[in-house]
Amino acid sequence: MVLLKAVFVFLLVIFSNWVVVSSEFVSEKTAEYVTKDEMNKVLELVKIQDQRISDLKTEMTKKNMEINRFDIRVAELEMRVLEQSKKIAELEANDKNEIEQLRGTETKSQHTSGAQLAYSTSSYRVDQEHKIIEGESTGNEMKQRDVATGHYQRRSIQAQVAFSAYLSHFQDHLGLHQTIKFDKIITNDGNAYNAVTGIFTVPVTGTYVFIFYINSSNSNVVFRLMANNALKASGVSRPAVLNQIKDVQGGGMVVLRLNQGVAVWIExxxxxxxxxxxxxxRWVTFSGFLLY
Structure with a gap:
């Protein structure tokens, strides 16, 4: 009886171990099949993610290129703004200098005119006294001669206003109504012409003569002499055939009665x-002088 129980227990233990081993075997096989299936799914997901990452990298590269282009454009614009700011500052400085020069010229002209007027008046008085004295002693013939002498003396003082200048370089793409700056001065008695601005400022009221010449071979050029913002004379250089070898020169001349301070220029x-x-x-010139 005891032996049977022992055999039974032995068999029961063996059966239990067999069941456990079988269960573990089945579990391992099942786990193995599940892992492969999941692994395939994971691989698919990895491929999808890799493709997505690649697409994102491509898109990011494009965005970076666009950002670089924008950065370059911004840098160019900033450089352009800086250059324009420098140019504006230079133009403002030039305008300031030109205004100061014009003011200095006007002040000097006023002082010169005042001195000339005082000297002319003094000379006139001396002449009158001289005429009276000479007239009493020598008669009407000496009077007339002294009157002529006094008139000539006053004219010689006023006639110290004359200028002549020319353009020293080739100039193209002239703008509409652009003032021509005759930059090289030949004569400037009275310092009334400004080579920086191209403007002659009348230093003393009187009658003036102005002469100008222009030259061209491949464009129709028309110059206008302006006084007090009004057209006074015109000159033209109009070749019969454009781009020809021979140059064509034209010009103009005018006599004007002008008041002190009036600006005269060629445009x-x-x-x-x-x-x-x-x-x-020296084919492009501008000249003028006080006639009386």
Whole structure:
């Protein structure tokens, strides 16, 4: 009986171990199949994620390129703004200098005119006294001669206003109504002409003569002489055939009665005009003088 119980227990233990081993075997096989299936799904997901990452990298590269282009454009704009700011500052400084020069010229002209007027008045009085004395001693013939002498003396004082200047370089693309700056001065008695601005400022009221010449071979050029913002004379250089070898020169002359302080200048009447003038060939000139 005891032996049977022992055999039974032995068999029961063996069966229990067999069941456990079988369960573990089944579990391992099942786990193995599940892991492969999941692994395939994971691999698929990994591929999808890799593709997504690749797409994102491509998109990011494009965005970075666009950002770089924007950065370059911004840098160019900033440089352009800086250059324009410098140019504006230079223009403002030039305008300030020109205004100061004009004011200095006007002040000097006023002082010169005042001195000339005082000297002229004094000379006139001396002449009158001289005429009276000479007239009493020598008669009417000496009077007339002294009157002529006094008139000549006063004219010689006033006639110290004359200028002549020329353009020393080739100039193209002249703008409409652009003032021509005759930059090289030949004569400037009275310092009434400003080579920086191209403007002659009348230093004393009187009658003036102005002469100007222009030259071109490949464009129709029209210059206008302006006084007190009004057209006073015109000159034209109009080649029969544009771009020809021979140059064509034209010009104008005018006599004007002008008050002190009036500005006189030459301006271009056609856009994109081209004129030729150099130090060796002074074909573009502007001159004027006080007649009486």
């Amino acid at each position: 271009n009447a056609n856009a994109d005009s081209i004129v030729y003038s150099t130090d060796e060939n």
